[in-house]
Structures are given as C-alpha cells and as structure tokens.
Amino acid sequence: xxxxxxxxxxxxxxxxxxxxxxxxxxxxxxxxxxxxxxxxxxxxxxxxxxxxxxxxxxxxxxxxxxxxxxxxxxxxxxxxxxxxxxxxxxxxxx
Amino acid sequence: xxxxxxxxxxxxxxxxxxxxxxxxxxxxxxxxxxxxxxxxxxxxxxxxxxxxxxxxxxxxxxxxxxxxxxxxxxxxxxxxxxxxxxxxxxxxxxxxxxxxxxxxxxxxxxxxxxxxxxxxxxxxxxxxxxxxxxxxxxxxxxxxxxxxxxx
Amino acid sequence: xxxxxxxxxxxxxxxxxxxxxxxxxxxxxxxxxxxxxxxxxxxxxxxxxxxxxxxxxxxxxxxxxxxxxxxxxxxxxxxxxxxxx
Numbered sequence: 571x572x573x574x575x576x577x578x579x580x581x582x583x584x585x586x587x588x589x590x591x592x593x594x595x596x597x598x599x600x601x602x603x604x605x606x607x608x609x610x611x612x613x614x615x616x617x618x619x620x621x622x623x624x625x626x627x628x629x630x631x632x633x634x635x636x637x638x639x640x641x642x643x644x645x646x647x648x649x650x651x652x653x654x655x656x657x658x659x660x661x662x663x664x
Numbered sequence: 665x666x667x668x669x670x671x672x673x674x675x676x677x678x679x680x681x682x683x684x685x686x687x688x689x690x691x692x693x694x695x696x697x698x699x700x701x702x703x704x705x706x707x708x709x710x711x712x713x714x715x716x717x718x719x720x721x722x723x724x725x726x727x728x729x730x731x732x733x734x735x736x737x738x739x740x741x742x743x744x745x746x747x748x749x750x751x752x753x754x755x756x757x758x759x760x761x762x763x764x765x766x767x768x769x770x771x772x773x774x775x776x777x778x779x780x781x782x783x784x785x786x787x788x789x790x791x792x793x794x795x796x797x798x799x800x801x802x803x804x805x806x807x808x809x810x811x812x813x814x815x
Numbered sequence: 816x817x818x819x820x821x822x823x824x825x826x827x828x829x830x831x832x833x834x835x836x837x838x839x840x841x842x843x844x845x846x847x848x849x850x851x852x853x854x855x856x857x858x859x860x861x862x863x864x865x866x867x868x869x870x871x872x873x874x875x876x877x878x879x880x881x882x883x884x885x886x887x888x889x890x891x892x893x894x895x896x897x898x899x900x
Contacts, residue, residue: 591686596833619856626863627737656887
C-alpha cells in the first residue's frame with residue numbers, strides 16, 4: 571500500500587469539502603444580522619482552518635507550516651472573551 | 665500491517681470530519697435564530713475540527729515520506745486537538761451567555777423560558793445593591809447590571 | 816491536483832477583499848471590527864498557502880489578537896456608533 575498516493579486522494583476530497591464549508595461560513599459572516607453571528611462564524615471558521623492547516627502541513631511535508639495552527643486556535647478564542655466582556659461589563663481590561 | 669490499519673483509521677477520520685464540517689456550515693447558513701446557529705457551531709467545532717485533527721495525527725505517525733519529522737507533526741496535531749477540545753466549548757458558552765444576558769438582537773419566540781424564572785427579580789437585585797453599596801442618599805432605583813451586583 | 820491549493824488561495828483572497836470592503840462601509844464600529852477579524856483570518860490561510868510560516872505567526876498575533884484588543888478598548892472608552900457623514 572503506497573501511503574503517498576492514498577493520502578493524495580484523501581486530501582483531494584477533503585480539500586474540496588473544506589473549501590465549500592469556508593465559502594458557506596463566509597456567506598453567513600456577510601449576512602449575519604447581529605455582531606454575535608459574525609463572531610460565531612469566525613469562531614467556527616478559525617477552528618476549521620486550524621484543522622485544515624494541520625492536514626495541509628502533512629501534504630507540504632513541513633513542520634514549520636503546521637505550527638501556525640496552535641496560534642490561530644488560541645487567538646481566535648480571545649476574540650470571544652473580548653466581545654463577552656464588552657457586552658456584559660461595558661469595559662475591557664486588556 | 666499495523667501501520668496500514670492506523671493509516672486507514674486516520675484517513676476515515678479526516679474524511680468524516682470534512683463531511684461533518686460541510687453539514688455544520690449548511691446548518692449555520694440555514695437555521696433561523698442565534699441559539700439554533702450555536703447548536704450547529706457545536707458540530708462544526710468538535711466534529712469538524714477536533715476529530716480530523718486527531719485523524720491527521722494518526723496519519724502523520726505512520727507517514728514515512730515525512731522522514732523523522734513525523735513525530736513532531738503528530739505532536740503538533742495532538743496538541744491542537746486537545747486545545748480545541750478545551751477552548752471551543754468555553755468560547756461558545758461565553759458567547760451565548762453574552763447574547764442572552766446582554767439582550768443582543770431579537771429574542772426568539774419560546775414556549776417557556778426557565779432560565780428567566782430562576783434569575784433574581786428586579787426588586788431583589790435593587791435591595792442587594794442597596795445593602796452592598798450603602799448609599800442612603802440615592803433615591804433612584806439602580807439599573808439591573810452585572811458589574812454592580814458582582815462587586 | 817497541483818492547482819487545488821491555488822484554487823483555495825483564489826477563494827480565500829477574494830473573500831478577504833470582500834470583507835475588507837464591508838468593514839470599510841460599516842457604521843457600527845463593533846461590527847466593523849468583527850468583519851475585519853474575518854478578513855484577517857482569511858488572509859492568514861492565504862499566507863499559509865503561499866508558504867510563509869513566519870508571516871503567519873506575526874500576522875495572527877497582530878491582526879487577530881492585539882488589533883482587536885486595542886480597538887475594543889478604544890470603543891469601550893468612546894462611542895460605539897459612528898454618527899454623521
């Protein structure tokens with residue numbers, strides 16, 4: 571069993587589906603009536619983008635590329651906390 | 665033999681995670697109000713992000729064209745998976761609580777809202793704030809605010 | 816097969832362009848900030864596909880983290896809605 575060609579097929583199907591999902595999340599972020607919908611869409615978008623970065627890092631054969639996924643998942647969480655502190659308490663202590 | 669089994673399990677996890685992701689995206693686009701959309705976002709973060717990341721870690725563990733770097737790649741993948749498992753429910757809960765208590769947007773038509781019955785009433789909050797702050801000259805009724813109750 | 820990630824790059828960069836235009840035309844500053852964070856998330860994947868991991872590390876920490884924190888601090892000290900022409 572050749573691992574490289576088998577992984578290429580897996581990446582081909584999953585990348586098409588991930589690209590479709592990114593487009594749909596983007597449409598929700600454009601349409602979103604309130605700010606919370608946009609924050610929710612960017613939350614899902616960043617976590618799925620981190621997963622896609624790890625899968626794509628195996629395809630590019632580079633571990634420097636895959637380390638961006640940790641940073642993306644952690645900073646996108648801070649956006650939720652900032653928005654919650656602004657809405658509930660009215661002020662943000664950075 | 666055991667490497668092929670691990671590779672197939674990881675590949676199935678990646679493909680299934682991608683399909684979960686598409687389902688969550690369609691649900692996020694089609695649902696009516698914010699709370700149902702947050703239900704779709706739960707599927708998108710756990711089933712669509714944490715599950716394929718663990719699958720990619722299993723694939724990277726046996727992927728020989730990567731050389732001796734494959735253990736580093738598997739470590740990064742498992743770290744990202746554990747971080748997403750910790751972070752995504754916390755973020756979703758904080759966002760939904762901000763929308764509910766901050767009264768953002770329009771409230772959906774509910775049959776019964778049991779959280780609203782458990783909340784402290786307006787007179788109780790006013791009495792609590794009055795005995796906490798001890799300002800006798802203030803006549804006006806204090807507004808319902810989380811910051812003034814908490815501190 | 817070799818053009819697949821280039822197709823994803825085209826999609827990501829065009830979505831980033833659309834979101835930067837929407838953030839520019841918005842009068843609610845908090846909503847404009849959320850749209851700007853969507854744009855920076857899309858551009859991070861663009862830099863990733865262009866094989867620049869150092870720029871990804873710096874751009875995420877600045878455009879998603881520090882920029883949103885500073886602008887939310889500025890909004891909470893001043894006003895949320897932009898009034899006038």
